[in-house]
Amino acid sequence: MEYPTIEQLHNKIITGETTIKVVVKEYYDRAKASDLNAFREIYSEEDIAEQVAVAEAMLKGGTATVLTGLPIAIKDNILFAGHVVSGGSKMLEHYTAAYSATAIEKLKAQGVVIIGRVNMDEFAMGSSTENSAYGVTKNPVDTSKVPGGSSGGSAAAVAAGLCVAALGSDTGGSIRQPAAFCGIVGLLPTYGTVSRHGLMAMGSSLDVIGPMTHTVADAEALYKVIKGQDKYDSTSMASPESGPLKKRLAVPAGIFANGGVDSEIEKNFKNTVDKLKVEGFTIDEVELPHYAEALAVYYILMFAEVSSNLARLDGIRYGDRAESLSINDVYGDTRGALFGPEVRRRILVGTYVLSHGYYDAYYNKAIALRSIIRKEVETVLEHYDAILTPTTPTPAFNIGEKTDDPVSMYLGDLFTVPANIIHHPGISIPSGKSSTGLPFGVQFIGARFAEDTLFELGKTIENIR
Amino acid sequence: MTTEMTGDEIKRLANLARLSVPEAELEAVRKDTASILGFVDTIKSVQLNGQVDQSSDEINVFRDDIAAPLAAYHDLIEAAPLYQDHFVKVPKVLE
Numbered sequence: 001m002e003y004p005t006i007e008q009l010h011n012k013i014i015t016g017e018t019t020i021k022v023v024v025k026e027y028y029d030r031a032k033a034s035d036l037n038a039f040r041e042i043y044s045e046e047d048i049a050e051q052v053a054v055a056e057a058m059l060k061g062g063t064a065t066v067l068t069g070l071p072i073a074i075k076d077n078i079l080f081a082g083h084v085v086s087g088g089s090k091m092l093e094h095y096t097a098a099y100s101a102t103a104i105e106k107l108k109a110q111g112v113v114i115i116g117r118v119n120m121d122e123f124a125m126g127s128s129t130e131n132s133a134y135g136v137t138k139n140p141v142d143t144s145k146v147p148g149g150s151s152g153g154s155a156a157a158v159a160a161g162l163c164v165a166a167l168g169s170d171t172g173g174s175i176r177q178p179a180a181f182c183g184i185v186g187l188l189p190t191y192g193t194v195s196r197h198g199l200m201a202m203g204s205s206l207d208v209i210g211p212m213t214h215t216v217a218d219a220e221a222l223y224k225v226i227k228g229q230d231k232y233d234s235t236s237m238a239s240p241e242s243g244p245l246k247k248r249l250a251v252p253a254g255i256f257a258n259g260g261v262d263s264e265i266e267k268n269f270k271n272t273v274d275k276l277k278v279e280g281f282t283i284d285e286v287e288l289p290h291y292a293e294a295l296a297v298y299y300i301l302m303f304a305e306v307s308s309n310l311a312r313l314d315g316i317r318y319g320d321r322a323e324s325l326s327i328n329d330v331y332g333d334t335r336g337a338l339f340g341p342e343v344r345r346r347i348l349v350g351t352y353v354l355s356h357g358y359y360d361a362y363y364n365k366a367i368a369l370r371s372i373i374r375k376e377v378e379t380v381l382e383h384y385d386a387i388l389t390p391t392t393p394t395p396a397f398n399i400g401e402k403t404d405d406p407v408s409m410y411l412g413d414l415f416t417v418p419a420n421i422i423h424h425p426g427i428s429i430p431s432g433k434s435s436t437g438l439p440f441g442v443q444f445i446g447a448r449f450a451e452d453t454l455f456e457l458g459k460t461i462e463n464i465r
Numbered sequence: 466m467t468t469e470m471t472g473d474e475i476k477r478l479a480n481l482a483r484l485s486v487p488e489a490e491l492e493a494v495r496k497d498t499a500s501i502l503g504f505v506d507t508i509k510s511v512q513l514n515g516q517v518d519q520s521s522d523e524i525n526v527f528r529d530d531i532a533a534p535l536a537a538y539h540d541l542i543e544a545a546p547l548y549q550d551h552f553v554k555v556p557k558v559l560e
Contacts, residue, residue, distance in 0.1 A: 316553060345494070366508060371519040
């Protein structure tokens with residue numbers, strides 16, 4: 001089913017063909033009726049009515065923008081003041097946000113109607129939403145499949161028309177991979193262009209909030225609103241303009257050599273390359289000698305950052321608390337009981353790679369390789385608009401298929417993690433379907449701050465697929 | 466090349482991480498941890514030639530250190546599982 005774009009809905013609202021109330025109700029009712037387990041919470045009718053009233057007043061007062069009155073869902077790790085935000089964890093089941101994320105403040109200033117929070121892997125750790133403490137979300141394209149993750153609720157909600165668009169967060173592919181699995185567009189903005197204030201930290205040097213939408217133009221509309229330097233995030237920055245399109249794309253050499261990529265995805269990708277050539281693009285295979293190391297580098301850095309970031313969830317400051325007597329037992333028992341298995345694994349491995357005697361072999365090596373990979377990519381991007389790969393090596397897999405093997409789950413992040421470790425933007429665009437109807441995604445990783453280039457490339461894919 | 470840890474080493478790590486691991490889960494955790502470390506161990510074999518340039522044009526941007534009232538102060542305290550008179554309650558730290 002085709003759902004309307006942001007621009008189409010906006011035009012219908014400003015011409016009086018429909019009203020904000022009608023639009024919101026249509027999505028709200030679908031969200032209520034859905035059995036995908038995409039939403040963790042759909043906000044109350046009173047809450048929605050208040051938000052709709054604000055949007056209507058903006059429309060009446062002539063201050064409406066393209067997003068005013070449109071129903072949007074937010075990942076359950078982004079703070080919205082006065083609303084529960086759980087991070088997909090038992091740890092924060094009853095935690096109410098005391099303030100709003102900067103990205104939320106910016107959306108609210110446009111009169112966006114936030115209809116609810118959507119499911120995710122616990123504290124954004126996972127690629128399938130199966131690590132959510134509240135059950136897996138089903139992929140709307142095929143309900144026996146996972147929607148991807150960690151922003152799987154966001155992807156499923158958009159794909160099933162339960163909201164016009166959603167916010168996700170991407171630490172190693174958590175926006176782009178579920179977007180590919182559910183057949184929608186997902187943008188990882190350049191690290192720092194969107195404030196992380198009010199996003200629950202997982203890997204602070206990797207996390208980025210970004211839009212998940214039906215079309216590239218929709219992603220662009222949301223990105224333009226949520227970006228900008230923020231005094232509450234010291235790593236945030238204003239973004240310079242991108243340069244003109246070179247119409248040159250680079251494909252890392254050997255990406256299909258190891259046999260890890262699904263044969264239909266490989267065929268689909270080569271088909272996309274051929275179509276882009278017809279459009280006048282030059283596409284070259286380029287050598288990126290350390291690109292294959294990105295996956296291990298990513299996991300080491302992320303484990304390390306997870307183990308330190310999640311130390312704050314100790315049974316003292318937030319959420320629930322074990323009844324134990326000594327302070328050490330309160331910490332240990334609260335964390336042991338309320339974190340799920342994947343979170344516990346990552347904390348333990350992160351503690352290991354940061355511990356005395358192993359720090360140099362893992363963490364310092366990963367930091368050095370991060371710089372080397374970044375140099376290699378930046379050298380390539382002096383001559384090319386973007387690096388082009390499939391978004392994922394396989395389409396959406398069966399629910400339960402990989403839950404017993406964490407490493408096989410990690411390998412699915414092969415094509416997405418390089419962008420995160422080097423702070424470059426990436427976008428996943430739907431690119432056809434498998435013989436069984438599962439969506440494929442194609443990914444562009446651009447130069448830092450080259451979001452406009454990615455939008456242009458994305459729109460090209462939309463026109464030729 | 467795999468990095469195997471003993472059950473006692475897992476216990477030591479769990480204690481460092483302030484994370485209780487029930488005895489019954491120890492073996493499963495040990496196995497998973499070994500397979501994850503085996504996976505990231507690949508970077509140990511990568512040879513780095515000399516000093517790596519780790520410079521970047523990214524800089525932290527700090528705001529001015531100006532005291533301001535915190536509107537959400539009480540909400541933040543009340544987010545704690547135990548609090549009293551606007552203080553977070555903790556078990557005895559010093560014996």
